[in-house]
Amino acid sequence: MRRLITILSLFLFLVPLQALAAGNVTTFTLKNGMQAVVIEDHRAPVVMHMVWYRVGSADEQPGKSGIAHLLEHLMFKGTKRFGPGKFSAIVAANGGSENAFTNYDTTAYFQRVASDRLGMVMEMEADRMRGLVLTDNDVKTERDVVLEERAMRVDNNPGALFTEQRRAAQYLNHHYGIPIIGWRQEVEKLTREDALAFYRKFYAPNNAILIVAGDVYPDEVRKLAEEYYGPIAPTPDLGPRNRPGEPPQLAERRLRFSDPRISQPYVIRTYLAPERNPGDQRQAAALTLLAELLGGSGLNSVLGQKLQLEQKVALNTSAFYDGVSLDKTTFGLLVVPAKGVSLGDAEKAMDKAVAQFLKEGVDRKKLASLKNQIRASQIYGRDSLSGLARKYGDALTAGLAVKDVQEWPDILQSITPQEIIDAAHKVFDRRRAVTGWVMKQDSEAVK
């Protein structure tokens, strides 16, 4: 992101799992192929305007890691019509805020403005879909900014450094194994030509999704969208997003990572796992519930109960899974051992707790409570415009359809205990897993 890149948190907790009742969501597609989603909420005279491109860091060419994210920064450098700094200045002069972010599967730009300023931001966002002007100096300076961003987020943060190593080990071939922000030595060599080539290839109305949420009506959004985005010619030869896939994973991977800046050791394991697919979300729904049951709501989860409360071998535990992904995702388990407990013992306790859970099966009362919380999170989720807008943007750029987003809550409610156990058995295969020990000092490390 220009100010905040999306780094997946280890500690995912219950997030609003669906948007609004379908009645408040309208979709349409412009003649040039640009898809649009309008989410109405008339409580405050505010609108969130977002353009999501179906391109992210995992779409980069080998050797060019970080170009999607660098381009996102460069998109603020101006066009022929709105010169350097003008877009930001105009948004600010209208009391608006704006930003952008890059993820593995998407790059998105957004402005939050008064609802009567929607046309204004659309005009500027449409203009920079094709009109970006870059100088060599822009690229050189912004590359330095990105390297400072990388230093802040990753190089100065041993946990983030390890996450890079872990993902690189998890994905044998897919670009999900390459950091969004890019490997330093590759970012250092990115050029203006690299940025423009990426821009010309992927930034097009038929590769973009417009999401407008807030105090607006679909007819008025459609009129404005036709006026500003409508005239942009589509890119004719945009092929499907065929990215390098994973070969069969046949060998367990184990990593030992040490850094004197680590204060709290932990053990983390991630398994390659299926993602949500259009019309086929049951397995992902089962895994979503599994993560919540195993390590979702802190102490009340299986890991929390067994390792933190009963055995007292852990300070913290977590299980995490995010099914919104174009290609294969991961299911993760994390244990932070209590003082005096070794990583080896923590890992054993974690495995034992999971095995016991698989044997005993799902606690039906816990599952009912969890489903009730998911239902409630839909209600709470309606409070946040940006949360709703992001839900749709993330899903649509990860290959899902609006229908899939809207069916998701009912699918979650319909998952049986057996489906959860079956999904767990399928995913928990060590040959597709990376286990990491993160520590301050490694007695076995070879200097």
Add this chain to the structure above:
Amino acid sequence: MKRILALFLVVVALSSPAQAKLKIQQITSPGGINAWLVEEHSIPFTSLEIRFDGGTALDDPGKRGSVYMMAGLLEEGAGELDATAFRNRRDALAASFSFDAGADSVAVSAKFLTENRDQALDLLGMAINKPRFDQTAIERVRAQILSIIAADKKSPRKIASDAFYRMAFGTHPYGSSGTGTEKTVTALTRDDIVKAWKDSMSLDHVYVAAVGDITPEELGKALDKLLGGLPKKGKALPAPAKVALTGGVSVIKFPAPQSVAVFGHAGISRDDPDFFAAFVMNRIFGSGDFTSRLTREVREKRGLTYGVYTWLAHYRHADLMMGSVSSANESIAKALRVIRDEWKKMATGKVTGEELDAAKRYLTGAYPLRFDGNARIASILVGMQLDGMPVSYIDTRNDRINAVTLQDVERVAKRLMKPDDLRIVVVGQPVGLKATD
């Protein structure tokens, strides 16, 4: 493009962004507890924000961390429910509670559904009025806090700000982290936690805001149940803190490729007649927006950082003008040189009419947009009460910003910006940067 910009500004001048249609009711419960309420019945839930003035600044001498740990224990069992039973009940109700302790207040935030509101409020009331502070829970939370303290010692940003506050406030509670130290947290007893609870959560320090699907009568009844059992009087708030900063550069060596700097000097009170002028000045100087001077000079022109910011920090008992930047060890000296030069330039008080105009347009235009979403509105409203602002502040705030003139900015900048008083704390392995102490 100059013309298009001008056109937009004309449009803006003619019609400022639509105002939020916010109706704030000031209510008093049958038991005499005051609250601000915005009824919003379109979504069947309520956001409730409760603040107790005081916060970790109320820690007794030698008991640093007691209020922080107390807040962490409020969800660890109450009444007849132990930690697990309490969480099960909360999860079954699908309510969300959070408890936190900051430098100046203890915060209780809750969201609950209309369908089981009474039960959710009963449970929250138990956490506030009848926390158990079981010894097993104390040990568990203590271990978690010790782990946070250990992590803070390895975080360049936290090392820098802790050192900065220590220099600014010395032995006043503001001078150390509210989490406490390894030594104080290890020594805290259950009695210390109970005392911290009684000291820091009392009716004479409480402020409440609610936004959502609840009527004034329902909220009034709920408040008595939620808070009525608390002590009438808590511990007296601490004395004002003296800002003891002196100009200079401190370097704390840390093995990291990027240096982190925290800097600042004495600030300006919210009650000061020139506060709004200072607020506008900071927008121009270091807000982090792409139009602000520091971001333009340090990031956009030179690529020396990902983020450089300044802000007016307001504590209950002290005010600071602060900033932060991070840059590679090889370039941090240069980044700080540019910041110091800009600080000197700002101290002359000269800003252009365009800068002033842009800052005012942003600040006044963005203000109504903040009132969006029950949770956001509730948190703004409780913050206003904590800062002693009346409901009418919302209607007058933009006028006061619009009234700021070039002369006002010049006057306050000359008074506030003191380049020679700047204390800069750098954590990392800075190259070519000399510590002065």
